[in-house]
Amino acid sequence: MTISARAYxxxxxxxxxxxxxxxxxxRDPRRDHHGAPMDELVQEMRAKAREAGVLTPHILPDGTHxxxxxxxxxxxRSGLSPLGPLACNTNAPDEGNMYLLGHVGSPALKDRFLKQMVEGRARSAFLMTEPADWGGAGSDPSMMKTTCHRDGNEWVINGRKSFITGFAGAKVGIVMAKADEGAxxxxxxxxxxxxxIDYVPNTIDSSMPGGHATLTIENLRVSPEQMLGEAGEGFKYAQVRLSPARLSHCMRWLGACIRAQEIASDYACRRQAFGKALIDHEGVGFMLAENRIELRQAELMIDWCAAVLDTGSLGTEESSMAKVAVSEALMRIADRCVQVMGGTGVTDQTIVEQVFREIRAFRIYDGPTEVHKWSLAKKIKREWKHAQGLA
Structure with missing residues (x-):
């Protein structure tokens, strides 16, 4: 499937x-104590994006993607600034939540919840991960302890959640819980x-409003019409969301690393040391050359995985490989940008140090590298057993 001129x-x-x-x-100072942009700043940028015709650009006026x-x-392109996805409404977790609702939500749910998200009027949160000290679900969703049960004409939800990105200030929540029928x-x-909210921890990243809250859910009552899809199908719907969401993270952070490379390259070409520009020293120039190679490799990996998803496949294996390859490559790229810039690279004079922090967090969320490798190794073993007639 080719990329249209309209998309370019x-x-x-x-x-x-x-x-x-x-x-x-x-450089706008409207940040919370953690350094994340405040909603006032987000809405101001979104108003300008709306006026420029680039708000929620990945969803077309007729609702199709x-x-x-x-x-x-x-x-x-939206990721060229850490603020870009927020301004254009292509940020996590909203972009993934909009994708899920667009594919699974009923017309009523789309009108009530999705519309305000697409219009950039509401942020959202995806309530799946649970606290480790509670023994809840993290990388292993089968450990989910948050429960839901029917009580008359309502469902009642009880449990705890953690690392819920963007919860503080969000207007829409997608809550996962376990019933007798399943998730x-x-x-x-x-x-x-x-x-x-029990607490919102300080974390290494600071690009997402609302932080990553730990929550307690006590007797949350919702109507059956607020269930997304069918009872017991929650894990299947999670895969509908997670595979493209992992890839979207790769897209946005690739944009940020492209920008970091621009900044580091400009610094290396301007800064003089030992009688010549830094870039003329092989130790520096080669780092930027390696970055250019890996940026291109990351772009190609993203395009390959996206092409698989466009066939209608869930692309679970492909998105795992892309998440591992791209997040690890971007970490190396961001690290080299910091190194090229020396002392300046670890200050807030540019976004390079923030990109470094954000990419470090990216290696963990939406499945850490090691979990994806473990999943891929399990598939390799299954394929071997099948080939040997042992399955």
Whole structure:
């Protein structure tokens, strides 16, 4: 499936907007104690994105989505600033939540919840991960302890959740819980008095409003109409969301590393040491050359995985491979950018140090590298057993 001229034109518009309008906001002081942009700042940028015609660019006016390959060329450009995805409404977890609702939600759920998200009026949160000290689900979703059961005409949900990105200030929540039938998903309006924030930890990353909260859910009552899809199908719906969401992270952070490479290259070409520009020293120039190679490799990996998803496949294996390859490559790229810039690279004078921090976190969320490798190794063993007639 080819990438349309329309998608490239839209990507160009997004890039022009991010470079001209969003990047100046990187020095805006409207941040919380953790350094994340405050909602006032987000809404101000989104108003300008709406005016420029680049708000939620991956979802077309008729509600259909760009293909995954087309989404990639747009989301990479939106990631050229850590604020770009927030401004253009292509950020996590909202982009993944919009994708899930668009594919699984009923017309009523789309009208009640999805519409305000697509319009950029509401942030959302995906409530799946649970606290380790509670013995709940992390990388292993089968350990889920949050429960839901029917009580008359309602479902009642009880449990705990942790690392819930963007919860503080979100207006839409997708809650996963375990019933007798299996895992279920529910759409809820936020805030809700039945869901309380225990604490919001300080974390290495700082690009996402609302932090990564730990929550307690106590007797949250929701109507059956707020269930996403069918009871017991929650894990299947999670895969509908997670495979493209992993890839979307790769897209956005590739954009950030492209920008970090630009900044480091500019520094290396301007800065003089030992009688010549830094880039003329092989130790520096070769790092930037290695970055250029790995940036291109990451782009090709994203495009390959996107093409698989565009065939209608869930692409679980492909998205795992892309998540591992791209996140690890981007970590090396960000690290080299810091190294090239020396002392300046570890300051907040540029976004390079933030990109380094954000990519370090990216290696963990949506499945750490080791979990994806473990899953791939299990598949290799299954294939071997099948080939040997042992399956």
């Amino acid at each position: 034109e839209l990507a160009d518009k997004v890039e022009a907007f991010v470079r001209a309008v969003v990047i100046p906001y990187e 760009l293909t995954q390959r087309e989404t990639a060329v747009v989301l990479i 279920c998903m529910f759409l809820v309006d936020l805030p809700d008095p039945a869901i309380t």
